[in-house]
Amino acid sequence: MNFGLLDWAVVVAYLAASVALGIWAKRYVEDLDGYMVAGRKVGASLGIATLVATEIGTVTFVYFGELGYVAGLSAFIIGILAMIAYVLVGRTGFIIEGLRRRRVMTIPEFYELRYSRKVRLLGGGILFLGGVLNMGIFLKFDGIFLSEVMGYGPDAVAAIMVLMVVIVIAYTALGGMFSIVVTDFMQFVVLSAGMLVATVAILLRLDLASIGLAVNASLGSAGVDPIANPRFGWTFVIWILLSSVAAGALWQPGTSKALASASPAVAKKVFFWTGMTFAGRAIIPMFWGVAALAYFGPGQQSAGAMPRMLGQIVPVGFLGLLVAGMLAASMSTYSAYVLAWSSVLARDVIACTRQHDLLDRTVIAITRIGAVLIGFFLLVFGLWYRIPDTAFQYLAVTGSMYVSGALACVAAGMYWRKANVVGAYAGLGLGAIAPAGFLILEKFRDAVPPALAFITDVNVAGLLSFFLAAAGMVFGSLATQRLSPPIHLPAAEEL
Amino acid sequence: MTTGTVVWLVIAAASAVLFFGIAAVISISGLKDLRHLLDGAGRVRKRTDAP
Numbered sequence: 001m002n003f004g005l006l007d008w009a010v011v012v013a014y015l016a017a018s019v020a021l022g023i024w025a026k027r028y029v030e031d032l033d034g035y036m037v038a039g040r041k042v043g044a045s046l047g048i049a050t051l052v053a054t055e056i057g058t059v060t061f062v063y064f065g066e067l068g069y070v071a072g073l074s075a076f077i078i079g080i081l082a083m084i085a086y087v088l089v090g091r092t093g094f095i096i097e098g099l100r101r102r103r104v105m106t107i108p109e110f111y112e113l114r115y116s117r118k119v120r121l122l123g124g125g126i127l128f129l130g131g132v133l134n135m136g137i138f139l140k141f142d143g144i145f146l147s148e149v150m151g152y153g154p155d156a157v158a159a160i161m162v163l164m165v166v167i168v169i170a171y172t173a174l175g176g177m178f179s180i181v182v183t184d185f186m187q188f189v190v191l192s193a194g195m196l197v198a199t200v201a202i203l204l205r206l207d208l209a210s211i212g213l214a215v216n217a218s219l220g221s222a223g224v225d226p227i228a229n230p231r232f233g234w235t236f237v238i239w240i241l242l243s244s245v246a247a248g249a250l251w252q253p254g255t256s257k258a259l260a261s262a263s264p265a266v267a268k269k270v271f272f273w274t275g276m277t278f279a280g281r282a283i284i285p286m287f288w289g290v291a292a293l294a295y296f297g298p299g300q301q302s303a304g305a306m307p308r309m310l311g312q313i314v315p316v317g318f319l320g321l322l323v324a325g326m327l328a329a330s331m332s333t334y335s336a337y338v339l340a341w342s343s344v345l346a347r348d349v350i351a352c353t354r355q356h357d358l359l360d361r362t363v364i365a366i367t368r369i370g371a372v373l374i375g376f377f378l379l380v381f382g383l384w385y386r387i388p389d390t391a392f393q394y395l396a397v398t399g400s401m402y403v404s405g406a407l408a409c410v411a412a413g414m415y416w417r418k419a420n421v422v423g424a425y426a427g428l429g430l431g432a433i434a435p436a437g438f439l440i441l442e443k444f445r446d447a448v449p450p451a452l453a454f455i456t457d458v459n460v461a462g463l464l465s466f467f468l469a470a471a472g473m474v475f476g477s478l479a480t481q482r483l484s485p486p487i488h489l490p491a492a493e494e495l
Numbered sequence: 496m497t498t499g500t501v502v503w504l505v506i507a508a509a510s511a512v513l514f515f516g517i518a519a520v521i522s523i524s525g526l527k528d529l530r531h532l533l534d535g536a537g538r539v540r541k542r543t544d545a546p
Contacts, residue, residue, distance in 0.1 A: 043528030049521050073503035079510060181532065185525055192518040199511065208504055212496040224499035273517060280514025283507050 003150045007320030014190060014324040015167065018183055018331060022171025025179040042181060042260045047270035050184035050332075051257040052277055056191060057333030058326045061285040062141040063391035065306030068289025071231055072215040072223025075289075078240060078392075079282030085244030086275025093268045095249035096258040098414045100267045102489075105259060106340075107250055107406055108348035114413040114489055115424045117352055122425065123409065124348025126432050127252060130402035131341045132374060133439075134395055135334075139165065140382035141303065141391055142330050148307035149314075149323060162379065164327060165334065169375040172335040173368040180335045181260070187328035194325015195284060201314045202291045214294035232459075239463035240396070246407035246466070247399055248275070252340040253333075303391065334378075342370030393458045397435045404465035405431025408473040413489070416477075420486040423477030431469030434461045 042050070067075040089096060104110050108127060112120040143161050146152075171179045215223040222229040226237065248271065249255065258267035285306070292305040300308070314322055346366035351358045358366075408427035412419035438461035441448050445456050454460050477486070 041532050043531060045521050045524035046528035046532065048517075049525040052518075052521075073500060073507075076503050076506060080506070083510075182529065185529055188518070188525070189522050192515065192522065196515060209496065212500040212504060216497055216500060221499075224497060224503065273521075277514045277517050279506075279510035283510045284514060287507050287511075 003152070003319060003323075004316040006317045007150075007323065010317075010320030011324050011327065014327065015163070017186065018328075019167050019171065021186060022167070022179045022183045022335075023174060025171070025182040041262055042257070042266075043262055044266050044269045044273070046181065046185060047257055047261050047266060048273045048277075049188040050181050050336075051254060051270055051274045052281070053184040053188040053191065053329070053332035054253055054257065054336040055274070055278075055333075056281055056329045057138060058142040058145050058330040059138045059333070059391070059395075060281070060329065061288070061326065062145050062303055062307070063395065064282050064285035065289035065292065066303045067392050068286035069292050069300070069305045070289075070302050071226075071229055072219040072290055072293065073212075074219075074222060074224055074226040074229045074232060075286050076283050077226040077232070077237065079279040079286065081237070081241045082244045082248075082282055083275055083279040085241060086248045086271055086278050088245065088275075089248040090268050090270070090272025090275050093264065094245070095410055095414060096255060096267050096271060097264045099255065099410075100258055100261060100264040103259075105256075106344050106348055107252055107255065107410065108344060110410055110413065111424065112352075114419070114487060115409070115421045116487075119409075119421060119424045119428070120348055121352040123406065123428055124344050124352065126405060126428055127402045128341055128344050128349060130398055130432070130435075131252065131337070131344070132377060133401075134398040135337050135341075135374075136378065136381035137391060137394060138330070138334065138337075138382070139378045142326075143382070144303050145307045145326060146323065148304050149311040149319070149326070151311055164331060165375050165378060168331050168334045169338065169371050172338050173371040180332075180339060183335065184332045187332040190321075190328040191325040191332070194322045194328070197318045197322050197325070198288060198310055198314060199284060201310070201318065202288060205313045206291050206294055211291055211294045214297075215290060218293055218298045235457075235459040235463055239400075239459055239466070242407075242466050243396060243400060243403060243462065246403040250403055250406045250410060251399070252344060253336040256336070256340055338371045338374050339367070341374055342367045345370040393462075397438055397458055397462050400462045400465045401432045401435040403431075404435075404469040405429070405472075407431075407466070408469040412473045412477070417488065418477050418481060418486055419473060420477045420480060420484045422480040422484045423473040423475075426472030426476030427469045428472075430472035431465050434464040434468060437461065 064075075064078075067078070088094065099107070099110060102110065102113065104113070106124070108120045108124040111123045139161055142164075143158060146160060150156075171183065226232040227234060247254070257270060261267040261270055288310070289306045292300070292309040295309045295313075296305055310322065311319070346363050350366055351363065405428035408431060409419075409424045412423065412427070434455065437455045438458060441452065442456045442458075448456055455464075
């Protein structure tokens with residue numbers, strides 16, 4: 001057991017503050033705009049803090065740490081690609097500016113503006129399914145991290161995880177985006193402090209030369225060159241770059257922060273400066289994983305090595321701050337993700353099956369129920385699902401199920417006049433096929449015919465989803481221009 | 496250590512400095528935005544509460 005009384009005091013104080021703040025913020029929710037997008041009044045600095053906090057969860061540290069442990073320094077390429085993608089989106093306003101100008105609250109809402117209500121229903125269904133599957137493993141990996149760092153067994157950690165999920169669901173369901181923005185800010189400060197503590201502790205214990213030599217000795221050129229590394233290669237690099245641009249602009253939990261911004265210009269600024277943190281967001285925990293390789297040597301359980309190292313080297317007192325930082329990271333991610341997926345369920349799936357528009361208070365009620373149900377799913381799915389590859393690749397492929405089709409539909413919808421309903425259906429459907437095929441077929445890898453074996457390569461399945469989605473949109477639209485004339489978007493607001 | 500190793504470690508150091516530097520600035524300036532957001536929302540509540 002690594003945890004002392006002082007550490008517990010820090011963690012309990014942090015959790016109590018989160019509950020109090022999250023529930024207190026509920027008083028500011030007056031209507032649907034307030035619940036979903038905090039009234040669209042979030043300033044740039046607050047927007048950056050909340051977006052960074054959303055995009056860093058404990059699972060982020062675990063999967064990046066795992067990658068650092070198994071792939072060495074070559075994994076750092078992911079951080080560089082993510083930074084390039086987000087900075088590009090922020091600089092150009094690619095997609096996010098158009099969405100913010102049109103005052104949409106969810107991505108599928110754009111599908112209805114540009115294509116049809118049925119496309120919104122299909123897109124909303126795929127987004128909800130991909131999103132919830134994507135977050136299905138978060139709790140499991142948070143549990144691994146906390147168990148190793150705190151030195152407690154899985155039962156005690158499960159109790160902490162359940163408590164954390166209950167707190168997050170409570171304030172998210174009650175206060176929506178207002179609660180999330182307020183708590184995210186506190187969580188951003190705490191998680192940054194926790195990251196600093198871990199990094200300093202490692203640097204005080206291990207020097208950079210020994211870390212570098214350990215990578216060279218254990219992994220050779222694969223530990224330094226991402227193209228030479230058999231886990232990566234060019235297919236992976238291209239897939240991750242495309243994926244990062246698409247996810248940057250279209251991943252609902254992150255994009256919702258742009259939609260909550262005070263103006264389109266603020267939305268761009270938020271993305272640009274968040275993008276500037278994205279190299280560090282990936283490389284810092286990967287560096288911890290590489291340090292774990294130097295500390296233990298190879299052969300440890302890959303997801304647990306880095307947290308086990310932290311549990312052994314971070315001093316008492318500071319360990320509490322690190323764990324509070326990790327809980328902060330998780331809570332900010334869960335709250336944003338749960339609100340994103342439950343609002344998609346309410347507005348883009350259930351509401352779209354109705355003849356008449358639902359009242360705002362009904363939408364809020366359905367969103368709250370959806371949040372609770374997603375909480376249950378997290379607890380159950382995390383216990384039994386076995387991840388096929390590294391956690392990072394599972395997350396990237398479930399994310400691709402949605403973002404590839406969304407990129408085709410939204411980018412074409414915004415920037416290509418010929419995009420039509422048929423192209424949208426084809427893009428959404430084909431974009432989901434390769435990742436879904438991977439998730440199913442990899443469970444029966446030995447029985448897969450050789451001609452289909454390429455689908456069980458996670459990098460190929462991920463990259464293929466983007467090409468299939470684009471092909472579906474382009475050929476589907478061009479082949480049916482007369483049958484299904486494109487609908488043109490109304491001019492966006494000038495703000 | 497190979498050249499590639501040194502290059503990646505330098506990149507790691509630069510990205511960490513950038514991350515923590517932005518975090519420090521945002522932690523201070525974000526408080527102003529938070530106050531502005533809550534003040535604005537509070538004023539709307541007072542107007543809607545008025546008879």
